[in-house]
Amino acid sequence: MATKGDPITGDIVFLLTDPDTKQSQVGTSDGLEPLPPEGVQLSPLGNVTEAPGYTILTIGAAGPVRRTWPTSACPPRTGRSSPPA
Secondary structure, three states, rough: OEEEEEOOOOOOOEEEOOOOOOOOEEEEEEEEEEEOOOEEOOOOOOEEEEEEEEEEEEEHHHHHOOOOOOOOOOOOOOOOOOOOO
């Protein structure tokens, strides 16, 4: 989880990496966009640890801004994007 710009007032985004292609993407409530690879750093597990223009949030830093998470970007625990019919 990260913010675009300021960690308190910036929009919450999710920085994701495809484990097969190693292509990183930015997830917002509008969907996914490719993250330009220049300057992106990945952990050994493939997590984005640095990306130009983004502030990576720790769990402790994310807590105070949790109420602003884009809920449409997080599917429910069932993995479905909408309730079953």
